[in-house]
Amino acid sequence: EDKVVQSPLSLVVHEGDTVTLNCSYEVTNFRSLLWYKQEKKAPTFLFMLTSSGIEKKSGRLSSILDKKELFSILNITATQTGDSAVYLCALTYGGSQGNLIFGKGTKLSVKP
Amino acid sequence: GAVVSQHPSRVICKSGTSVKIECRSLDFQATTMFWYRQFPKKSLMLMATSNEGSKATYEQGVEKDKFLINHASLTLSTLTVTSAHPEDSSFYICSASATGYEQYFGPGTRLTVT
Numbered sequence: 001e002d003k004v005v006q007s008p009l010s011l012v013v014h015e016g017d018t019v020t021l022n023c024s025y026e027v028t029n030f031r032s033l034l035w036y037k038q039e040k041k042a043p044t045f046l047f048m049l050t051s052s053g054i055e056k057k058s059g060r061l062s063s064i065l066d067k068k069e070l071f072s073i074l075n076i077t078a079t080q081t082g083d084s085a086v087y088l089c090a091l092t093y094g095g096s097q098g099n100l101i102f103g104k105g106t107k108l109s110v111k112p
Numbered sequence: 113g114a115v116v117s118q119h120p121s122r123v124i125c126k127s128g129t130s131v132k133i134e135c136r137s138l139d140f141q142a143t144t145m146f147w148y149r150q151f152p153k154k155s156l157m158l159m160a161t162s163n164e165g166s167k168a169t170y171e172q173g174v175e176k177d178k179f180l181i182n183h184a185s186l187t188l189s190t191l192t193v194t195s196a197h198p199e200d201s202s203f204y205i206c207s208a209s210a211t212g213y214e215q216y217f218g219p220g221t222r223l224t225v226t
Contacts, residue, residue, distance in 0.1 A: 031212060031213050032213040032214065034214065034215060036217075042205045042217040042218060042219050042220040043156070043205075043217050044217070045114075045214075045215070045216060045217070048213065048214050050213065088156070090215065092209075092212060092213055092214075092215070100146060100158065100161075100207075100215060101158075102156050102158075
């Protein structure tokens with residue numbers, strides 16, 4: 001059965017800390033791995049990863065994919081209270097138009 | 113780029129009526145659109161996948177006759193909640209993909225059925 005597992009499910013840190021969120025997966029015909037940040041409304045797109053070992057970076061956020069070990073990490077450095085959100089990992093896989101499966105998310109709380 | 117809009121953002125309807133939610137890709141052609149429902153404190157639940165010009169593929173447990181999905185063009189998909197009941201009250205989100213590799217989400221629609 002195809003699946004996406006995120007860990008930890010929740011995390012509380014203080015401003016300035018660095019956090020690493022994990023996403024492991026088992027899917028058939030992998031296409032891409034996506035990271036999203038969800039606050040009160042719809043998820044906002046962070047990264048799309050298709051190739052192993054190539055780090056994607058945006059400000060204090062970065063992510064990398066390991067297609068051999070079937071996981072990805074999302075790093076956030078110098079966390080701020082505005083980083084508090086649920087971070088979702090999703091996989092697209094399968095046929096010509098792709099299927100999509102989400103992990104349950106990691107709830108990050110950043111305390112002042 | 114890659115902007116997806118939803119309309120309306122909020123809707124309140126009476127039990128037994130139907131409500132239509134539109135999802136549009138504004139600056140790209142979406143061959144595939146996805147409809148999600150989000151329950152409180154839970155991750156997104158995929159309801160159905162729609163490809164332009166063909167019937168939607170529904171996830172197990174989602175009633176096809178209750179949640180009608182139409183993907184009439186490469187930029188528009190609609191979700192109609194028919195004979196809505198209070199338990200249908202939820203946050204409905206669509207996403208759109210041009211290639212099947214990426215997903216861009218709309219801002220969501222808050223449906224309240226009274």
